[in-house]
Amino acid sequence: MPQAADSRRAAFVTGASTGIGAAIALGLARDGFDVAVSATRAGNLADTLAALKPLGARISAVELDLRSQASMERAMGEVLGTLGHLDVLVNNAGVTLRRTALEVTPDEWDALMAVNLKGTFFMCQQMGRHLAGARRAGCIVNIASMHGLVGYPQRSAYGISKAGIIHMTRMLAIEWAELRIRVNAVAPGTVDTPSRAEYFSARPAERDAMVNRIPLRRFGLPGEVAGAVCYLAGPEAQYITGQTLPLDGGLSAY
Numbered sequence: 001m002p003q004a005a006d007s008r009r010a011a012f013v014t015g016a017s018t019g020i021g022a023a024i025a026l027g028l029a030r031d032g033f034d035v036a037v038s039a040t041r042a043g044n045l046a047d048t049l050a051a052l053k054p055l056g057a058r059i060s061a062v063e064l065d066l067r068s069q070a071s072m073e074r075a076m077g078e079v080l081g082t083l084g085h086l087d088v089l090v091n092n093a094g095v096t097l098r099r100t101a102l103e104v105t106p107d108e109w110d111a112l113m114a115v116n117l118k119g120t121f122f123m124c125q126q127m128g129r130h131l132a133g134a135r136r137a138g139c140i141v142n143i144a145s146m147h148g149l150v151g152y153p154q155r156s157a158y159g160i161s162k163a164g165i166i167h168m169t170r171m172l173a174i175e176w177a178e179l180r181i182r183v184n185a186v187a188p189g190t191v192d193t194p195s196r197a198e199y200f201s202a203r204p205a206e207r208d209a210m211v212n213r214i215p216l217r218r219f220g221l222p223g224e225v226a227g228a229v230c231y232l233a234g235p236e237a238q239y240i241t242g243q244t245l246p247l248d249g250g251l252s253a254y
Helices: 019-030 042-055 069-083 106-134 156-179 194-201 204-213 222-233
Strands: 010-013 034-039 059-063 088-091 138-143 181-188 244-247
Touching: 010 019, 010 069, 019 034, 019 042, 019 088, 019 194, 019 222, 034 042, 034 069, 042 059, 059 069, 069 106, 088 106, 088 222, 106 138, 106 156, 106 181, 138 156, 138 222, 156 181, 181 222, 194 204, 222 244
Parallel strands: 010 034, 010 088, 034 059, 088 138, 138 181, 181 244
Antiparallel strands: none
16 A cells, blocks of 8 residues: 555655756655655756656655755745655755866855855755754765865865765764764765766766776766665664765775
């Protein structure tokens, strides 16, 4: 028999229009979650919604601008209005910046941190307030990056924003443990998303050089990131909090 709506688990995946975010939303739906997804423009979610529809999950699609507190509050309100509650938040939405440290401008820094660090923190706060108010256990999974763990050229500002997410994960895990809110992160290396494939299509030498640095000699797949998130969101990970799981093909083992 189908589960009653109020007994089903529900998850909110931000930045789910394509790539990693879309794969996470699909993975959670396959695991029995009702799923909310967001993008900066609702129209960008069409492909994800089409893929979710056959899986039988209740779905909520919302617009979300992580630079706006009002947008975050509105999106969370719409999701809760549709799904009734949330058990899991996956903070996948973010922006990147490929620039040397000598070239980064104050405006670029502010724009990056406004989304990746400030936006992620205040989405965590929205989720924490919901769970605490409902006296409901739950979890948050933040999508960080290997650039937050290891150094790499032309990624200083981006890596700093992701390092902030990794430490945010630790801090919130400690503070919210008594509320039964687990907070973990996943730190992917290079993942073979459509946007990444488009970038490397004109730069095969750069792609080969990056692959050759990875012990497993390949990039990750969106589904592999989704698998890690689903594990951290699932019952087998109930004793895990404050941790960051690298998904890098062995790169950080050097």
